[in-house]
Amino acid sequence: MPFFESLTDQTPFRLLGNIIDILLVWFVVYKLITVIKGTKAVQLLKGIFVIIIARLVTQALNLETLGWIMQQVLEWGFLAIIIIFQPELRRALEQLGRGRLFSSSTLNEESERNRLIEAMSKSVSYMAKRRIGALISIERETGLSEYIETGTPMNSDLTSELMINLFIPNTPLHDGAVIVQKNRIAAAACYLPLSESPFISKELGTRHRAALGISEVTDAITIVVSEETGAISLTANGDLHRNLSLEDFEVKLRRIWFGAEQQEVALSWWNWRGKKNG
Template sequence: MPVWESITSSSPVEILKNIVDVLLVWFVFYKLITIVKGTKAVQLLKGIFVILFANILTRYLGLDTLNWMMEQVLTYGFLVVIIIFQPELRRALEQLGRGRLFARSAMQEEEERDRLIEAFNKSVSYMAKRRIGALISIERETGLSEYIETGIQMNSNVTSELLINIFIPNTPLHDGAVILQKNRIAAAGCYLPLSENPFISKELGTRHRAALGISEVTDAITIIVSEETGAVSITANGDINRNLSMEEFEKQLRKVWFGGEEQVTSTSFWKRGKRNDG
């Protein structure tokens, strides 16, 4: 076989160079995909693949007129692609010029984190001031699919406006929990398991018990806004931090969600609960 003969006749250095060459090509393609992911370029690329497939099919079936049209599209399509993809190409060149093209994934992740934190800050602050009850669970390593299935599927971007609208009283989705999966709102109106811990303070209602319950069986982070008092709380790893100011809320959420310093437990439920229950 020619390919096998070519491999066996090559020196180890040439084989290594070819392997590195192929890996670099795949890496470049991967980075290009991460650049266009989530932009309109994805849909345009699908259209290009359809045209390429149609060109091959018309040539195979002998449809000369249609094949000629496809050839013309492909011939002049290069300029069209440059015009259509101009924003994406400019962004990629800017990243390359700043030496940040290959660090884009980390940069995008940091920007997405900041966007999510801002959305939570705005929505939680709005609901806390107006005493609008809310329950938001964030999936981490342990999957929450079984709880997502109990609610209304959404698969929506996280925005403060959408979170507020979901929990407005007397709306179809306000009763239940919102669950985030892969930084998107997977579902609303979900049912979470209630905590069965006997040491729970009597002053905690169903929302707080549900938030504690999901934190006891998964590693999810849950945000609670009390409908009675407007107090903001966060549960994680079977613990709850209550009556947080907005500054404390953001700091605590960043710690338990994105890592960093250890979770602050000076206002933890277990300490308060045991004191309240004697």
């Protein structure tokens, strides 16, 4: 076969060079995918794949008018991609300039997960007991960059002490939401979209409406501490969990943030903590 004949005709050094070339291309593509992962560009890419599939179908079925429309969309698609993906392209170039494009940012360590949950639980417990209002949104797959840009950049380690200080009343950053990316506080005093659902209880204030609003347009986890009652609430995927005990809050947060398999870890952690304090 021509393909195998071309392989046998190459020198070992040239064959090795071609293999390295292919591996490098795949590595670069993989890293570029990780850059756009967690942003709205993922949903836009899915739309592009749908258009490509529709173009192939129209070509197979000889649908001339629809095929012409799909062809025009694809021909102008490159310019549209530059315009639509402008924030992601800018972020990728910034990371390349800082040498971070090819660095790993995956959060895998169980000890780090425990640290994040404990820091969040400690700060929420402190604020709930003293009725300090708080609004904390945790980024997951869908990026929150457009909301981060409305606040004050922080890029700080997530600690309970810093989280508490951010929401102390009458301080410059206490009004608005704190947004967490992975294991860092990305920004404070951010504006979140308010839910327009008519089914929200009238007794819920702006913080709860903002928490529901961001959960309706993204997959973020949002924590609310009521300033009036000190009650702890959590929103995710458009659902509002109200009046949670600290134990229930910690279990739900771990399960939604790190996956269902972490619920057993959370229960074991609470049992261990109870025995230790007992």
